[in-house]
Amino acid sequence: MQAVPARPGDSVDDVDTPTLVVDLDAFERNLDLMANAVHGAGVALRPHAKSHKCPDIAFAQIERGAVGICCQKVGEAEAFVVAGVRDVLVTNEIVGEKKLIRLAAIAKKAKIGVLADDAASIRHIGAAARAAGVTIDVLVEIDVGAHRCGIAPGAPAVALAELVARTPGISFRGLQAYHGAAQHLRKPEERRAATASAAALVRETKAAIEAAGLACATVTGGGTGTWQNERDSGVYTELQPGSYIFMDADYGRNALGDDEHHFEQSLYVLATVMSAPERQRAIIDAGLKAFAFDSGPPGVYGARGLVYEKGTDEHGVVKVTSEARPPVIGDRLWLIPGHCDPTVNLYDWIVGVRGTRVESVWPVAARGALT
Amino acid sequence: MQAVPARPGDSVDDVDTPTLVVDLDAFERNLDLMANAVHGAGVALRPHAKSHKCPDIAFAQIERGAVGICCQKVGEAEAFVVAGVRDVLVTNEIVGEKKLIRLAAIAKKAKIGVLADDAASIRHIGAAARAAGVTIDVLVEIDVGAHRCGIAPGAPAVALAELVARTPGISFRGLQAYHGAAQHLRKPEERRAATASAAALVRETKAAIEAAGLACATVTGGGTGTWQNERDSGVYTELQPGSYIFMDADYGRNALGDDEHHFEQSLYVLATVMSAPERQRAIIDAGLKAFAFDSGPPGVYGARGLVYEKGTDEHGVVKVTSEARPPVIGDRLWLIPGHCDPTVNLYDWIVGVRGTRVESVWPVAARGALT
Numbered sequence: 041m042q043a044v045p046a047r048p049g050d051s052v053d054d055v056d057t058p059t060l061v062v063d064l065d066a067f068e069r070n071l072d073l074m075a076n077a078v079h080g081a082g083v084a085l086r087p088h089a090k091s092h093k094c095p096d097i098a099f100a101q102i103e104r105g106a107v108g109i110c111c112q113k114v115g116e117a118e119a120f121v122v123a124g125v126r127d128v129l130v131t132n133e134i135v136g137e138k139k140l141i142r143l144a145a146i147a148k149k150a151k152i153g154v155l156a157d158d159a160a161s162i163r164h165i166g167a168a169a170r171a172a173g174v175t176i177d178v179l180v181e182i183d184v185g186a187h188r189c190g191i192a193p194g195a196p197a198v199a200l201a202e203l204v205a206r207t208p209g210i211s212f213r214g215l216q217a218y219h220g221a222a223q224h225l226r227k228p229e230e231r232r233a234a235t236a237s238a239a240a241l242v243r244e245t246k247a248a249i250e251a252a253g254l255a256c257a258t259v260t261g262g263g264t265g266t267w268q269n270e271r272d273s274g275v276y277t278e279l280q281p282g283s284y285i286f287m288d289a290d291y292g293r294n295a296l297g298d299d300e301h302h303f304e305q306s307l308y309v310l311a312t313v314m315s316a317p318e319r320q321r322a323i324i325d326a327g328l329k330a331f332a333f334d335s336g337p338p339g340v341y342g343a344r345g346l347v348y349e350k351g352t353d354e355h356g357v358v359k360v361t362s363e364a365r366p367p368v369i370g371d372r373l374w375l376i377p378g379h380c381d382p383t384v385n386l387y388d389w390i391v392g393v394r395g396t397r398v399e400s401v402w403p404v405a406a407r408g409a410l411t
Numbered sequence: 412m413q414a415v416p417a418r419p420g421d422s423v424d425d426v427d428t429p430t431l432v433v434d435l436d437a438f439e440r441n442l443d444l445m446a447n448a449v450h451g452a453g454v455a456l457r458p459h460a461k462s463h464k465c466p467d468i469a470f471a472q473i474e475r476g477a478v479g480i481c482c483q484k485v486g487e488a489e490a491f492v493v494a495g496v497r498d499v500l501v502t503n504e505i506v507g508e509k510k511l512i513r514l515a516a517i518a519k520k521a522k523i524g525v526l527a528d529d530a531a532s533i534r535h536i537g538a539a540a541r542a543a544g545v546t547i548d549v550l551v552e553i554d555v556g557a558h559r560c561g562i563a564p565g566a567p568a569v570a571l572a573e574l575v576a577r578t579p580g581i582s583f584r585g586l587q588a589y590h591g592a593a594q595h596l597r598k599p600e601e602r603r604a605a606t607a608s609a610a611a612l613v614r615e616t617k618a619a620i621e622a623a624g625l626a627c628a629t630v631t632g633g634g635t636g637t638w639q640n641e642r643d644s645g646v647y648t649e650l651q652p653g654s655y656i657f658m659d660a661d662y663g664r665n666a667l668g669d670d671e672h673h674f675e676q677s678l679y680v681l682a683t684v685m686s687a688p689e690r691q692r693a694i695i696d697a698g699l700k701a702f703a704f705d706s707g708p709p710g711v712y713g714a715r716g717l718v719y720e721k722g723t724d725e726h727g728v729v730k731v732t733s734e735a736r737p738p739v740i741g742d743r744l745w746l747i748p749g750h751c752d753p754t755v756n757l758y759d760w761i762v763g764v765r766g767t768r769v770e771s772v773w774p775v776a777a778r779g780a781l782t
Contacts, residue, residue, distance in 0.1 A: 041412060042486060042779050056509055056782045090724055112725040115413060132725060135685040135696070135741055138427055157686055158740055188726055189686035189694050220723060314506040315528055315560035323560050325506070328753040330781055333705040334722065351705065352591060353461055353752050354483040354503065355559055369529055370506055381724050382699040386756070388779055407779075408413050408759055410701055411427045 041403070042388045050398040057312040057372065058326035060387040060404075062286070064394045066306035068100075070285050074267075075104035077301055078279060083271050086110055086129060086260065088282030091381045093406035094390055095123030097285065108151070110280050114139045115409030121146045123405060129153040129260070131216060131280065133161060133181070133189055139411065140164055144172035153177035155216050157191040162203050162210070169209030178204045179258065181216040182245055184238035188220060193241040198248045205254050214258030215249075217242045218280065223265030224290060228297030235262075235269035242275050265294055268301065288380040290335035307380055308341060310391075311356065313371040322358045322367040326375060327351040332382035338375040343367075348375065412774070413759045421769040428683040428743065429697035431758040433657070435765045437677035439471075441656050445638075446475035448672055449650060454642050457481055457500060457631065459653030462752045464777035465761055466494030468656065479522070481651050485510045486780030492517045494776060500524040500631070502587060502651065504532060504552070504560055510782065511535055515543035524548035526587050528562040533574050533581070540580030549575045550629065552587040553616055555609035559591060564612040569619045576625050585629030586620075588613045589651065594636030595661060599668030606633075606640035613646050636665055639672065659751040661706035678751055679712060681762075682727065684742040693729045693738040697746060698722040703753030709746040714738075719746065 045056040055061065078085045087101045089109040098109050098120055108127025111117045117128045126149075133155055134143055146152055147169065156162045156178050169176045180200045183190030191197050197215070204212040222234035242259055249256045260278035262270035267284075270276040283291055286307035296302055311326035328351045331338050338356075340346040345364025350357045358373070360366050367373070377383035384390070385407055392400035416427040426432065449456040458472045460480040469480050469491055479498025482488045488499045498521060505514055505525055517523055518540065527533045527549050540547045551571045554561030562568050568586070575583040593605035613630055620627045631649035633641035638655075641647040654662055657678035667673055682697035699722045702709050709727075711717040716735025721728040729744070731737050738744070748754035755761070756778055763771035 042781070045782055054509075056507070058781050133685045133694075133740075135683055136427070138425075157688060161740060183688060187692065188723065188728060189688065191688060312506055314504040317528060317554060317560065317562060321558065323504075326781075328703060328705050328750070329756045329779075332699060333703075334699050352559065357559060369504075369532060379699070385700045386779065387781070408700075408757065410413070410429050410697075410758070411416055 044389055044401050046391045046398045046401055048398055048400060052393050052396050052398065055310055055391055055398060057310050058330045059310050059391055060384065060389065061308045061310045061391045061393055063306045063308070064392045064399055066304040067285055070303045070306060071100055071104055073301055073303065074281065074284050078271060079105055081271050083276060084278040086278050086280055088131070088280050089116065089120060089406070091282030091286060092384060093404045093409065094402050095120055095125065095405055096400070096402040098125050113409050113411065114142045115411050116406040117152065118142065118146055119406035119409060121150045125150065127151045131155060131218065133157055135161060137164070137168070140168035144168045144174050144176065147172065147174035147176050151177070153179060153213060155179050155181040156200065156204065157181045157189050159200065159203055162200065162207055166207035166209040176210050177213040178210045179213050179216045179260065180204065182241065184217045184219050184241045185222065185234060186218065186220040193245040194248060197245045198252050201249045201254055202252060212254060214256045214260065215242060215245060216260055218261040218263065219266065220263065223263040224294065225265070226293060226295055228295060228300055231266050232269050235266050235273065239273040239275050246275065264291060264303070283380050286380040288335070289339045289376050289378045292376070305376055307377060309338065309375045309377060309383070311373050311375055313367045313369050313373065316367060316369055319366050320360050322360055324356040324358055324373055325354065327355045328353050329386060331375070331377050332379045332386070334382065335379035338377050341374040341376050343373060346373070415760055415772050417762045417769045417772055419769055419771060423764050423767050423769065426681055426762055426769060428681050429701045430681050430762050431755065431760065432679045432681045432762045432764055434677045434679070435763045435770055437675040438656060441674045441677060442471055442475055444672055444674065445652065445655050449642060450476055452642050454647060455649040457649050457651055459502070459651050460487065460491060462653030462657060463755060464775045464780070465773050466491055466496065466776055467771070467773040469496050478649070484780050484782065485513050486782050487777040488523065489513065489517055490777035490780060492521045496521065498522045502526060502589065504528060506532060508535070508539070511539035515539045515545050515547065518543065518545035518547050522548070524550060524584060526550050526552040527571065527575065528552045528560055530571065530574055533571065533578055537578035537580040547581050548584040549581045550584050550587045550631065551575065553612065555588045555590050555612050556593065556605060557589065557591040564616040565619060568616045569623050572620045572625055573623060583625060585627045585631065586613060586616060587631055589632040589634065590637065591634065594634040595665060596636070597664060597666055599666060599671055602637050603640050606637045606644065610644040610646050617646065635662060635674070654751050657751040659706070660710045660747050660749045663747070676747055678748060680709065680746040680748060680754070682744050682746055684738045684740050684744065687738060687740055690737050691731050693731055695727040695729055695744055696725065698726045699724050700757060702746070702748050703750045703757070705753065706750035709748050712745040712747050714744060717744070
């Protein structure tokens, strides 16, 4: 873990760079907006902690009514359970005896759920739970259009649900039905159509499970791009948005419908100009190790005419167009990450600022939790 | 720092995934090949440690004759000096009082060099060195075609060299002339032409500095794509290759000339199939947080007909073509990262394997050293 880049009470001008910074006012408005929009709709909020990997943020979500959190990795779940979170759903298939032993171990301290889309994996989860003397909740993941993990909806899913129900040590809780590919469809009507299609598959599968005599208490899914659609679907019981707390350049490219809530950009990388050899070029100290580039380069916030053109390992080349005031060495830029989740994973600390002051310095406790 | 994914003596089959794995036989052949190819050529080898961030590897390079290492960040230099490396060149402009205080502090324990391409920065480095009572070596960086940092060759560089020479606390050591953009030109003749052009600018600038009465002892640069050209240029005195120890998919796309040495792929991410819902698709546990994607997706090693199609945060979607034996859940795949440096930065540990056994588990001590 790297040394802290700032301390509470510091001026923002004294934060060392490059550093991950959260605008706490915008961040808290995002937290409140989601909590209020879900509250009273008869749907639970279980935010995805893969976005922040930070227990301080998980508790800020739980204090506002979230029922627990989601994770993707056993290592993430361990970090949150150690920090005191008591309800964690690992929204992923977990394969391998070592990982299942660890998963069962944390089920002694917290309510733990996990996904399955395969019969052998269900038997392995059951064996690990029985060996540890715990019960693990299992949700069957169905493929509702993302074409990633997930068994086919309908009869194949029913067969897995029945297998879960009759396997000692595990408990059938319902369906995971996350349509990841729908989150960044750019038009609201495209996202609505994708969720409608997913919800139809869920309804059909849920009815078939119930017809087989099993309760299907939970239907969970949804992300920052589509959560309102799942909330209003009548079939989802739980929402899993993650990025809404931070937002990023990629989510910023989604067009929003009039009836869709707008989350604010709260996450930035603060960087410093370290070289300015020509009028048309400034070099900053944030490159491929300071941002994830899978969704394109970062945006430059509030600085007219500056474009982040290219990243190399530790350099960002910023194009200075003719309309820009050319930056000078020592100038600080605020950058909007292209994709928040894998960018956060590059940092050990999230520095929370309010106005011109550092208010909090939170450890990214589950950073690098890959296994 | 995450828990170790393996222990020395473990079978490779027991390494938890996803994990960064080095094939030690290939890695050591790469180390030896570079050391032997530079030895006796009258040129020093100063490998770039930004690629590995790992003191164990730095010492393996120094034991084979490297004069020291390069870093890009003060935080990296700190990690290597703490580990006992005694000669570190920070091949980057370092801006800001906090960072310069830290740089001067490690100059009490090791020979430290840093770059400058600007007059004010030279004065700041001098002030920090004097305040700490140390001497810091300064090299003037010139832009030889990469169009990143670096002052223009010729008279502007001479003026900075003279400023360094007359500034107390710092010592003028020579020129940094790294042509980053040349490393991945695909044809050997393109790379040769780029280095020839860079070398001509270096010769002219070095002559002008010497005509001004200053010694220009060091000319340093070169990378894994061009190091033979700099070695044979007659003007470079020191080489800075980093990736040669590991290689990656992007370097693998360079065509090599008959007279160019061939380094072997030694770096892999070992991943596990966690879902295989359809014949044409397998999902592995390594996605956007397990690889850097700036140079494209990883390659699948030694598995005919499998193509890493798409990464999401913690999933890799592998396309199974008709010629492939379809993977089953629990199968393990060896992936070749698109770009080694930012991929290594995602891991806390490098697991060294020889044949079927884990031999070493090295900490990536400078992982996340951004400031």
